[in-house]
Amino acid sequence: MRVKPSGLKLWVGVATIAGIGTLLASLVLTSAGLAEWSAGLLVNLGAAVVLIVPVYFLTKRLDERIEQVGTETQASVQALADRVETFEHEVERRIDDVAATVASRLEQETGADAAAFEALGTAPSRDSVLQALTRANEIGLISQERGPRVCVSEYRRIFVEIRYDEHPLRFNGEENITFTLEGYDGTELGIVPWGESDDVETVMVRLGRALQRETAGERLDVKALFDGFSEALSVAQTDPERRPVWQLCPPQWVVTEHGIITYGDAPHYGAATTALERNSHLAAHIGQKPWVDHDSLDEAVGVALALDKRRPAPF
Known part of the structure; x- marks a missing residue:
């Protein structure tokens, strides 16, 4: 059975008093001329009690201090853990908030771009x-x-x-x-x-x-002029390969700074202007595809080659 701290201290006090009494008794017995063995025995017992008690109190004090430090350390660790957890939640929440804000603003900007291009025709x-x-210039639709x-x-x-x-x-x-x-x-x-x-x-x-x-x-x-400008920018907005836009060749091809590429309902397909210049049969090869609108393709190839010839030579 575990003794309560108050009861333990009482027993220690009684033992201390008993030890002191034993020492006094040995002094009396020695003075009365009794056997020295009895007196020595009492002296040793009393000395043992007197020495054990301070050691006990010192050990008890150290145990209490260690327990106190342990409690304080545990509390500090828990407080730190709570702060770290709170910080992580705040960081996560802030990152989520930032991500949501950025996504919302980008969506709004894209919508504003589309509205601005539409306003050209209306x-x-x-x-x-x-x-x-x-x-259009900011996002590379034109050059x-x-x-x-x-x-x-x-x-x-x-x-x-x-x-x-x-x-x-x-x-x-x-x-x-x-x-x-x-x-x-x-x-x-x-x-x-x-x-x-x-x-x-x-x-x-x-x-x-x-x-x-x-x-x-x-x-x-x-x-028709402003509708054409509006449609050209709107088409360029749909795909990075359709920009910078030079001319639409309805209903299927668009001419860009780099070549020709399809738009609308046609399959995604394109050819670089340099490839069209080097290979005179490339346009005919493209024209063999069953989905190709030949008038639109011929216009796009002709415009791409004609405008590219007027570009200044690179340094």
Whole structure:
């Protein structure tokens, strides 16, 4: 049976007093001339008790201190473990919050890009066009070398290219949005800048007049023009291989800075412009595929080869 600490201390006290009494008794017996053996025995017993008691108390004190330190250490370890667990939960929660926020913002940005491109065909203005081109430039849908172009005269094969300059030279009178009237092979026929003070009607009249100078009075289809720009950017947004976009050749092929590639319902298939230049039979090989729209393919191959020839030679 385990003795309670208070009872144990009582027994130790009694033993101590008994030990002291034994020593006194041995002194009396020695003085009375009794046997020395009895006196020595009592002296040894008393001395043993007197020595054991301090050692006990010292050991007891050490045990209590060790237990106290152990308790304090356990409490500290538990507190640290709780803090670490709390920190881990907070870090996990913060990472989850950051991940959710980033995903939400990216989704919103993508939606805003799509809305900006759609606005080109529904409500074109200088601000909306500039916003769409800025966004397209930021995510690589267009390049500074050449912007997307739309055919505005099927008979004369005349196109309008819209170009965005992220660093316009304003001191030379250049604007960061320009329309270039060009031939099938990219030959420049006229440039119409879109000034900051010009509304869409004003700049479209100038562009329409430039078109009339190159044709027999053909009218500029403004809606078809902006619808074409809007569709080109929207197609480029769907796949990294469809950018930077140069021209759509409906209903199946798109011409990019690097070559031609399908879009829409056609299977994903493409060819680099350099491959088309080196292998004159490649286009015919592609045309043998049962799903190919041949008019769209012929247009895309012709445009890709023609525009690539006008690119400046690399240094």
